[in-house]
Amino acid sequence: MTPSALAVRSRNAVWRRQFLLQGCWNYEGMQNVGFAYAILPALRDFYANRPEEELKAVKRHLEFFNTQPAMGALILGASVRLEERVAAGEADPRAIGTFKVGLMGSLGAIGDSFFWGALRPMTSVAGALLALLHPLLGIAALLLLYNGAHLTLRRRGFAAGMEGPEGAVGWLKRASLNIRTDDRKLSAAILAGAYAGVFAGRFVVQGGGAPHALASLLLAAVAVHMFTILFRKAVSPSEILSFLLFVGVLILWR
Amino acid sequence: MIWRFLLATLLGGLCYLDRTAACQLMFHRPLVVATLMGAIFGNMSAGAQVGVVLELIYLARLPVGASIPPDDTGAAVFGGSAAAIASSSTGLDAGSFTAILLFSVVVAEAGKVADRFVRKANVRIARLTAESVDRGDVQAVEHGLLAGLTLFAVMGMVLALVFSGAGVAVSKELLPLFGPASRENFAILLPALPLLGAASVYSCSRTERTAAVFFLTMATVFCGTVLSRWSA
Numbered sequence: 151m152t153p154s155a156l157a158v159r160s161r162n163a164v165w166r167r168q169f170l171l172q173g174c175w176n177y178e179g180m181q182n183v184g185f186a187y188a189i190l191p192a193l194r195d196f197y198a199n200r201p202e203e204e205l206k207a208v209k210r211h212l213e214f215f216n217t218q219p220a221m222g223a224l225i226l227g228a229s230v231r232l233e234e235r236v237a238a239g240e241a242d243p244r245a246i247g248t249f250k251v252g253l254m255g256s257l258g259a260i261g262d263s264f265f266w267g268a269l270r271p272m273t274s275v276a277g278a279l280l281a282l283l284h285p286l287l288g289i290a291a292l293l294l295l296y297n298g299a300h301l302t303l304r305r306r307g308f309a310a311g312m313e314g315p316e317g318a319v320g321w322l323k324r325a326s327l328n329i330r331t332d333d334r335k336l337s338a339a340i341l342a343g344a345y346a347g348v349f350a351g352r353f354v355v356q357g358g359g360a361p362h363a364l365a366s367l368l369l370a371a372v373a374v375h376m377f378t379i380l381f382r383k384a385v386s387p388s389e390i391l392s393f394l395l396f397v398g399v400l401i402l403w404r
Numbered sequence: 405m406i407w408r409f410l411l412a413t414l415l416g417g418l419c420y421l422d423r424t425a426a427c428q429l430m431f432h433r434p435l436v437v438a439t440l441m442g443a444i445f446g447n448m449s450a451g452a453q454v455g456v457v458l459e460l461i462y463l464a465r466l467p468v469g470a471s472i473p474p475d476d477t478g479a480a481v482f483g484g485s486a487a488a489i490a491s492s493s494t495g496l497d498a499g500s501f502t503a504i505l506l507f508s509v510v511v512a513e514a515g516k517v518a519d520r521f522v523r524k525a526n527v528r529i530a531r532l533t534a535e536s537v538d539r540g541d542v543q544a545v546e547h548g549l550l551a552g553l554t555l556f557a558v559m560g561m562v563l564a565l566v567f568s569g570a571g572v573a574v575s576k577e578l579l580p581l582f583g584p585a586s587r588e589n590f591a592i593l594l595p596a597l598p599l600l601g602a603a604s605v606y607s608c609s610r611t612e613r614t615a616a617v618f619f620l621t622m623a624t625v626f627c628g629t630v631l632s633r634w635s636a
Binding site for chain 1: 424425426427428429430431433435436439448449451452455456459460461462463464465466467468469470474502503505506507508509512513523524526527529530531533534537538540542545546548549550551552553556582586589590592593594595596597598599600601602603604605606607608609610611613614615617618619620621622623624625626627628629630633
């Protein structure tokens with residue numbers, strides 16, 4: 151694969167702009183304006199002195215687009231390379247739309263599962279636990295743990311995309327995000343167990359004895375299990391909190 | 405107090421931008437926002453205490469596709485400011501702490517409605533952008549994005565101002581209406597809240613491997629915590 155002819159300044163601009171992929175998130179085109187905005191410096195480079203073709207290219211990228219924002223970097227990089235080929239007359243412009251539509255759904259699912267379903271819970275609970283020692287320690291842990299993985303994946307995904315669609319697919323295979331997701335879910339479960347244990351232990355009345363402590367542990371475990379069942383039945387945390395608030399008002403009323 | 409609200413509005417607005425429109429670097433997480441609001445309103449550790457519990461509660465709702473989760477950033481703005489003010493007036497006892505956490509659900513749902521409104525308004529911006537590009541104005545893409553970003557920022561600042569104001573009002577006006585005995589009764593619900601947060605993470609991370617690990621860790625850490633409290 152030949153390296154991209156895109157000017158370094160334009161490449162850097164595309165890299166920076168990808169952080170605003172959701173800047174104009176809307177219910178119709180979702181990330182469409184953000185994607186067109188991010189790729190614009192590359193289009194200006196490729197279609198310099200060809201305003202008609204530049205306009206067509208911008209319109210192509212204003213079509214519906216939605217994926218997990220961090221995974222968008224990969225699609226963005228690969229789209230830049232595809233546009234380069236289109237501008238050189240080596241590829242059909244329709245290939246870009248097909249590529250984006252083909253990848254955004256599956257990458258969105260992989261990214262949602264990894265970032266929102268595994269990495270964020272893991273770093274959140276790690277931060278919350280360390281914040282019990284000192285708030286700033288917890289915040290630092292949350293931000294460093296999350297962004298260490300987040301920015302690395304963004305950077306590597308973008309670089310792989312810039313090698314072309316083939317490079318993007320190859321990187322996806324090598325990155326083995328499904329294994330990473332499982333590992334982080336396991337870490338999140340361990341840390342969440344520790345979090346539940348710390349708080350359940352704090353609420354045990356002192357001097358209650360071992361049977362009282364055991365009963366408290368069992369009660370806490372049952373409560374966690376019940377809440378989990380409710381979440382799995384698509385009950386929102388807000389609904390549970392509203393119910394608890396209602397119970398609280400009843401207690402005050404009494 | 406005015407400069408505190410100004411700072412809360414400005415920093416809250418930036419955290420809101422991080423939530424959807426820009427970067428997603430997790431500066432919008434409740435732990436960060438509640439601690440920040442606590443620091444602005446005079447007691448960082450009180451804000452952090454609220455943030456530690458709020459951080460996990462809403463994780464069960466993922467921002468997948470077009471779905472919008474409850475506004476935990478707003479809940480943290482409210483909770484952080486309320487906790488800091490309560491700690492300097494009635495004192496952040498367990499009852500006030502519980503009440504602040506439970507009242508934050510109203511804020512989280514209100515923030516969700518506002519988020520939906522911004523995304524609907526952005527449809528109009530996106531359409532105008534597409535129309536301008538059709539007329540040959542490529543720069544409209546940059547203007548469209550700036551408009552969307554501005555809308556997210558303005559809404560974030562308005563929400564931060566309103567929610568921090570609500571937090572201060574609740575702590576100064578509402579909580580003192582209840583006596584210490586009433587607040588103590590309210591605290592009965594407190595143990596459920598961190599467990600709700602742990603369940604939220606557990607439901608996200610639940611696989612065949614994790615169930616046993618979760619409960620084993622919970623039991624081990626529980627025993628350690630109880631023993632250390634008893635020996636202290």
